[in-house]
Amino acid sequence: MFTGIVQGSFPILSVERKPGLNTLRFDLPAALVEGLAIGASVSVDGVCLTVATIEGSCVNFDVMQQTLSLTTIGELNAEDVVNLERSAKQGAEVGGHIVSGHVDGCAEVIAIDQPENNCFISYRVAAEKMKYIFPKGFVGLNGCSLTIADVNKSENAFTVCYIPETLRVTTHGTKRIGDRVNFEIDRQTQAIVDTVENFLGDNPGLLNAS
Incomplete structure (x- = not known):
């Protein structure tokens, strides 16, 4: 962990x-x-x-x-x-979110926007992973716990806003369009989405209830 x-x-x-x-x-x-x-x-x-x-x-x-x-x-x-x-020790402060290190695949850098003192990087992932991506949700990218700033479902993409400290300490500031990074879904989000999907699949009548 x-x-x-x-x-x-x-x-x-x-x-x-x-x-x-x-x-x-x-x-x-x-x-x-x-x-x-x-x-x-x-x-x-x-x-x-x-x-x-x-x-x-x-x-x-x-x-x-x-x-x-x-x-x-x-x-x-x-x-x-x-x-x-x-790995985190028992009782350690969790400043990001719990990351397992069991990645779900790769995300491709598709856009980089760097207005003054800001850095926005957009990533594309496999379409089937987008159901786990929500604005203000968590995502792991190359081991960094990051907050999702925006989601573009039609492009299978999401955007992260980086603070200067993250760019300084990590490799994210060196990324270019076309680069790939390791991508991990937030496991709590995945558990909720999958549980709801399974429940509705087992109870299809609920979708048609008035």
Whole structure:
């Protein structure tokens, strides 16, 4: 479990590619490595990865084929910069919203608007995911807990407004039109929508009640 408040953005030291398996290697600051253990979960651009090895300040993560296929992790190369967050500890403040790190696919950047001191980025997602997207709702993008500012159902798109601090600490300020980011639905919203859909599906007469 993660809070969606990333702890910074860090470059990948190396990527080792094998059939169906990539290994990402990072050289991380002491504050992030302290107390980290093999088997621990870390959010890497919003994807929950398991620590495979630790050698001093160097940390390796193994990424399986399913994750490589569903997310942007398979596109990453050495020196690419990604958002990182260690898993939340019991009792920790949740400054964003609960993020699982089990992403639902990718969102494509389709528009960027940067009026003075503001930044609006619009994203397109798969049509079937739009039922979980609401104005003022939460969404996870590359590991960041973000609030949805606007929704365009006809374009399967939504817009997020970024504060300067988010752009400074994360990689979102470097995104360009056509880039893809890892996308995670707010699980509470998903549970409500799916429960209502299932209930109405089991009770079709309610839709026709006067």
